[in-house]
Amino acid sequence: MTLAIFAAFWAVSILFVITPGVDWAYVISAGIRGRVVVPAVAGLLFGHLLAILIVAAGVGVLVAGNPLILTGLTILGAAYLLWIGVNMLVHPSVPGSGEKQSSGSWVRWAGKGVCVSGMNPKVFLLFLALLPQFTDPYAVWSIPMQILALGLLHLVSCGLVYLLVGFGSQSILQARPQAARVVSRFSGAAMVLIAIGLFAEQALK
Numbered sequence: 001m002t003l004a005i006f007a008a009f010w011a012v013s014i015l016f017v018i019t020p021g022v023d024w025a026y027v028i029s030a031g032i033r034g035r036v037v038v039p040a041v042a043g044l045l046f047g048h049l050l051a052i053l054i055v056a057a058g059v060g061v062l063v064a065g066n067p068l069i070l071t072g073l074t075i076l077g078a079a080y081l082l083w084i085g086v087n088m089l090v091h092p093s094v095p096g097s098g099e100k101q102s103s104g105s106w107v108r109w110a111g112k113g114v115c116v117s118g119m120n121p122k123v124f125l126l127f128l129a130l131l132p133q134f135t136d137p138y139a140v141w142s143i144p145m146q147i148l149a150l151g152l153l154h155l156v157s158c159g160l161v162y163l164l165v166g167f168g169s170q171s172i173l174q175a176r177p178q179a180a181r182v183v184s185r186f187s188g189a190a191m192v193l194i195a196i197g198l199f200a201e202q203a204l205k
Contacts, residue, residue, distance in 0.1 A: 006153060009134040013154045016126060017161045022194055025187035026116050027162045029088060030109055031169030039106040041162045043113020045155050051124045052151030055131055056144040071202055078198035080119050085195060088188025092181045
């Protein structure tokens with residue numbers, strides 16, 4: 001694989017990374033809570049990694065070609081996003097002075113991050129549609145290895161952007177509890193709307 005291929009792929013993938021969506025909403029909610037940005041981002045990245053490994057293994061083609069499997073994944077992911085979004089609307093996160101985060105909180109935020117990204121069918125379809133387009137069947141590396149390499153480049157971009165968003169929201173919103181409450185509810189509303197959109201998309205098929 002050439003440097004030009006990596007650069008071309010990065011130019012496309014970074015556009016998806018910097019576009020606010022479910023991942024951004026989740027990272028912002030973690031930033032509001034304070035010391036859970038890193039585990040939240042780690043969970044999101046692990047969910048992305050699972051999707052990359054599935055596509056690299058070729059299982060992605062099977063899942064994308066089976067409407068029942070893909071529909072089930074979409075409904076499951078939408079239901080989980082709806083549950084998180086409603087909870088954020090009803091119980092918005094507000095940073096408290098001296099609030100401590102236990103190791104259990106870190107595990108929960110990482111686990112929720114895995115579910116947010118790993119159960120998001122849009123993430124899976126993005127990798128399925130995007131990654132193979134930048135592979136070369138005549139290259140020295142095998143197709144799975146090329147997909148894995150491109151996927152890891154995408155993960156690096158995700159990690160950097162998500163950490164900036166998380167810590168940026170933390171530094172800005174920690175001193176503004178009322179603003180944090182508004183942002184938390186906005187993030188929750190975004191998740192609810194995305195979940196409803198996924199449900200509607202399945203209903204119209």
